Amino acid sequence: MTLTLARDSAGRRQYSGGAGLGNASRRFSGCAAVANRRAQLTAYLRMIGNTAAWYQPAVGVTGTLNASAWADQSGNGNSLLQASGANQPIIVPWANVNHLWQHGIPGNYASAPDSVPLALSQKFVIIWDGALDDWTPTGGQNLVAKYTTVGNQRSYALDVADTGKLELTVSADGQNASSLVSSAAPTVSDRARLAVRADYDGSVANATFYTATSAAGPWTQLGTVPTAAAATPFQSTAVLEIGSSSLGTAGVATGKTFRVKIINGTFAAGTLVFDADFTQLAEGTASFTESSANAATVTVNTTGAVPARVIGSPKIITDAAAYFMQASYTANQPRTYYIVGMDPAWAAGQYIADGTTANRLGLSKTTGTPKVSVNAGSAACEDPNLTLLAKHIITVVLNGAGSSITIDNGTPTTGNAGAGNPGGLTIGADGGGLNFGGFWFDEIIDRSVADTAATQAVIRSFLKPIHGTP
Numbered sequence: 001m002t003l004t005l006a007r008d009s010a011g012r013r014q015y016s017g018g019a020g021l022g023n024a025s026r027r028f029s030g031c032a033a034v035a036n037r038r039a040q041l042t043a044y045l046r047m048i049g050n051t052a053a054w055y056q057p058a059v060g061v062t063g064t065l066n067a068s069a070w071a072d073q074s075g076n077g078n079s080l081l082q083a084s085g086a087n088q089p090i091i092v093p094w095a096n097v098n099h100l101w102q103h104g105i106p107g108n109y110a111s112a113p114d115s116v117p118l119a120l121s122q123k124f125v126i127i128w129d130g131a132l133d134d135w136t137p138t139g140g141q142n143l144v145a146k147y148t149t150v151g152n153q154r155s156y157a158l159d160v161a162d163t164g165k166l167e168l169t170v171s172a173d174g175q176n177a178s179s180l181v182s183s184a185a186p187t188v189s190d191r192a193r194l195a196v197r198a199d200y201d202g203s204v205a206n207a208t209f210y211t212a213t214s215a216a217g218p219w220t221q222l223g224t225v226p227t228a229a230a231a232t233p234f235q236s237t238a239v240l241e242i243g244s245s246s247l248g249t250a251g252v253a254t255g256k257t258f259r260v261k262i263i264n265g266t267f268a269a270g271t272l273v274f275d276a277d278f279t280q281l282a283e284g285t286a287s288f289t290e291s292s293a294n295a296a297t298v299t300v301n302t303t304g305a306v307p308a309r310v311i312g313s314p315k316i317i318t319d320a321a322a323y324f325m326q327a328s329y330t331a332n333q334p335r336t337y338y339i340v341g342m343d344p345a346w347a348a349g350q351y352i353a354d355g356t357t358a359n360r361l362g363l364s365k366t367t368g369t370p371k372v373s374v375n376a377g378s379a380a381c382e383d384p385n386l387t388l389l390a391k392h393i394i395t396v397v398l399n400g401a402g403s404s405i406t407i408d409n410g411t412p413t414t415g416n417a418g419a420g421n422p423g424g425l426t427i428g429a430d431g432g433g434l435n436f437g438g439f440w441f442d443e444i445i446d447r448s449v450a451d452t453a454a455t456q457a458v459i460r461s462f463l464k465p466i467h468g469t470p
Contacts, residue, residue, distance in 0.1 A: 034466050041462035045074075045445070048455065052331060053078040053425060053446040058094050058314035064191075065133060067091050067316055070325060078446075080325035080427060087324060089428060089441075090306065090317040093191075095256060097279040098312035099130070100300065102243045104141075104254035108308035109244035110276070112296040117264065117273035118146060119155075119235045122202035125263040125270060126158045126168070129195035129215035132255035135188050136164040141243075142251035143196070144260055147171075148238035149246050155236040157245055158198050166222065168198040168207045172231035180207040183223030193258070196222075199267055205230040215259045240296075242276065243308070248301055278310055283468060284342075284390060285310045302389070305438025307344050313442060313467070315341070318428025320350055320438035326431075328356050328424040333376065334399035334450035335422065338459055339363070340442040340467050342391045346370045350437030351430045352394075353444075355422025358430040362417075363396055363405075365437065374398065374405055377418020381405040391442065393460050393469050398422070399450040408470045409460060412453075442467055 045051045051074045060071025060079070066088035070080040082088045092101060100110055112118070128143040137160060145157035147169065154171035161167050164185030171177035180200075188194045188211075197210040197219060206227045210219040242260050243253035262274035276290040276298050287299045300308050305320035318324055339353060346369040353363045355376075362375030366382060373382040374396055385407035386392055395406040403417035422431075425446060429436045443463065451459070463469065 037462050037465050041459070041466070044458065044462065050447050050449045051445060052076060052329065052335075052448045053327065053444070055080060055441075055444040057442055061091055061093075061314075061316070063088065063091050065091060067325065070316060072327070076329070078327045078329040078424070080327045080425065082325045087322050087433075089323040089325060090319070092311065092315040092317060094314050095312050097258065098281055098283060098310055099256040099258050100242065100278045100308060101256055101311050102253050102308045103306045104252050105304060105306055106244075106252055107248045107303035108301060108306075109248040109252060110242040110257070110298055110300050110308065112240045112274065112276075112290065112298050114146075114237050114239055115294060115296060117292075117294040118240055118262070118296075120233050120262070120264050120273075122232045123200065123265055123270070124156070124233070125197060125199050125261075125267045126156070127195060127197045127215050127259070127261040128158060128257065129193070129259040130255060130257040131191055131193040132160060132253065134190050134254065135160065135186070136162055137254070138162055140167070140251055141253040142241065142245045143253065143257075144240070144242055144262070145245035145251075146236060146238050146240045147245045148236065149250070153236035153238040155233045155238055156200075158196075159251055166196055166198065166209045168200060168209075170200065170202065170228075170231045171234045171236075174234040174236055178228040178231065180226040180228050182209040183226060186211050186222060191255070193256075197267075202231050202233075215261060240274065242298075281310050283311050283313065286389070302344070305345050307389075316427075316441045318437060318439050318441070320345070320347065320436050322436060324426060324428035324433060324436060326356060326424065326426045326433070331355065331422040331424050331446070331448070333419065333421055334397070334402075336447040336449060336451040336456070337361070337363075337394075337396040337398070338443075338445040338463065339394040339396070340391065340444070340463055340469065341394075342440040343370060343386055343388055344438050344440060346388055349435055351435045352427070352437050352439045354426045354429070354431040355420070356424035356426060356431045357420075358432045358434070360420040360422040360431055361396070361398060361425070362430070363394070364430075364435070372405065374403060374417045376403070376420035376422070378416055380415030380417040381413045382415075383407055383413040385410050391467060391469050393463050393467070395456050395460065397450050402450065406456065408464075409457065
């Protein structure tokens with residue numbers, strides 16, 4: 001089917017259909033609103049037909065922390081499944097606002113350099129606003145810390161203990177430390193948002209803990225006031241960490257951080273010396289300047305296939321180690337796939353997607369960073385444009401000698417990928433459940449035709465504003 005894209009006198013997009021549509025035409029508004037784009041994409045795919053499977057953000061996902069199913073929204077029942085708990089990908093659900101996301105993996109945290117304003121006095125306030133996956137975490141998790149054990153550079157740290165109680169630790173000499181623990185644990189469900197606050201007064205050696213629905217308050221005191229030895233925080237050279245301590249090696253958090261504030265002095269009259277509001281950042285922000293007068297540079301430190309990341313939209317994450325999903329259905333060439341997502345770390349031989357037999361689609365990382373290729377019997381269409389740690393639309397046409405890969409709206413890389421038929425879809429591994437690949441999946445569309453360049457452009461024009469791709 002041939003589709004013609006034009007604009008009418010009002011500047012609105014108009015799509016005219018060829019065979020199968022007679023003289024009918026369809027008009028879609030040029031409105032940039034994401035909700036409208038989603039509705040337009042749905043209507044457009046229904047109009048042109050041939051959509052075999054469609055996996056949408058946060059729709060039809062079964063599971064809490066890990067996904068056992070990602071339901072097909074095309075109406076064909078071709079759902080991606082994973083019955084084995086050890087192989088189920090990570091779920092990142094809707095959060096409504098952007099945030100720093102961590103998965104408890106060392107080396108993945110946010111930090112700001114040591115500075116004079118972060119050398120706190122006898123009285124200070126730490127506020128953390130976020131949502132832990134587990135509010136009674138085994139071994140405890142750090143929320144905010146200027147606290148490094150190497151070289152005895154301990155200063156202060158706020159964490160959640162494995163009992164769920166809040167704990168504020170202060171060191172007067174960098175080596176020895178005393179902890180003040182809340183008398184009660186906050187009442188909060190796992191993965192639910194809660195702001196916590198610790199007001200420290202070293203002159204009388206106590207800390208008062210509070211909770212709120214967000215960093216904006218209002219605040220409710222949590223339990224009674226614990227006491228410890230009087231102390232002024234040691235003026236350590238440690239960096240300030242969010243979601244960890246000791247340079248991302250201890251107490252790494254699993255969950256979301258929305259905002260962190262530090263006040264030197266009392267809550268009512270002190271000086272704001274740090275204010276990192278992740279809700280105001282774009283997805284994928286790697287560093288930014290926090291908004292206090294200190295204006296510290298906050299860096300999101302990342303490593304591996306499941307890195308810390310500023311995100312807000314839902315995702316299914318495979319980890320390059322064990323996580324994958326698979327759907328078996330009739331899937332013969334020709335086909336066109338639209339895969340929206342991010343490659344967090346490149347390693348040769350990792351598979352992003354495949355059929356249900358190895359190398360029947362074979363979209364994999366190959367040759368050199370950040371190249372990808374496709375293989376349905378013969379490796380081809382090597383494309384170097386999949387930038388790491390950035391969201392893209394990967395369009396794969398699987399059509400023998402007429403196969404291609406296009407990254408976003410770039411120039412297609414063409415070649416002969418072979419004649420193998422996918423027989424379904426695998427994500428995060430090859431079709432045999434091996435050669436695992438780390439990838440953050442936002443959306444996938446599988447179409448049982450070789451879409452023309454014009455059709456591809458139309459579909460990407462809807463996906464781009466939905467997902468914020470280049």
